[in-house]
Amino acid sequence: MRGIEPIIAVVILVAVTLVIAIGVIGWIMGWWGTMGAVESLQIYPDSYIKVGNPNELHLHIKNTGTATAVIYKVEIVGVVTLSLQGNEKSIPPGQEVTDWILTFAESVTPGANYQVKIYTRAGNAYPATVKAS
Numbered sequence: 001m002r003g004i005e006p007i008i009a010v011v012i013l014v015a016v017t018l019v020i021a022i023g024v025i026g027w028i029m030g031w032w033g034t035m036g037a038v039e040s041l042q043i044y045p046d047s048y049i050k051v052g053n054p055n056e057l058h059l060h061i062k063n064t065g066t067a068t069a070v071i072y073k074v075e076i077v078g079v080v081t082l083s084l085q086g087n088e089k090s091i092p093p094g095q096e097v098t099d100w101i102l103t104f105a106e107s108v109t110p111g112a113n114y115q116v117k118i119y120t121r122a123g124n125a126y127p128a129t130v131k132a133s
Helices: 006-029
Strands: 041-043 048-050 055-063 069-076 080-083 089-091 096-104 113-120 125-132
Touching: 041 113, 041 125, 055 069, 055 089, 055 113, 080 096, 089 096
Parallel strands: 048 125
Antiparallel strands: 041 055, 048 055, 055 096, 069 080, 069 089, 069 113, 113 125
């Protein structure tokens, strides 16, 4: 009884390893299904804070990713954190929200720039700078 040649065994092992590697890379990169889908929010510079009673945060956002973005919290750094429990905002891939208005009572200074962070269920935080006018 003889076994297979060592060179044939090496070729078979390399082929099996390549097939497994291609499968894992394809799964990670999203070539098979939506497991690799990601959200990517773009906050446009025409977003702003309208000073009034109450104040209004006007956001212009687009999801340029391949997965739906679910926004659950918006923070105006140093001013207020707006939790959206029960009113979470979903933005499907390729969709744009042109004038999303969030109201808050905390005071802001007209003419000042504020850092805004948008938090999504995927664990991402998207920063933007908005001006109070």
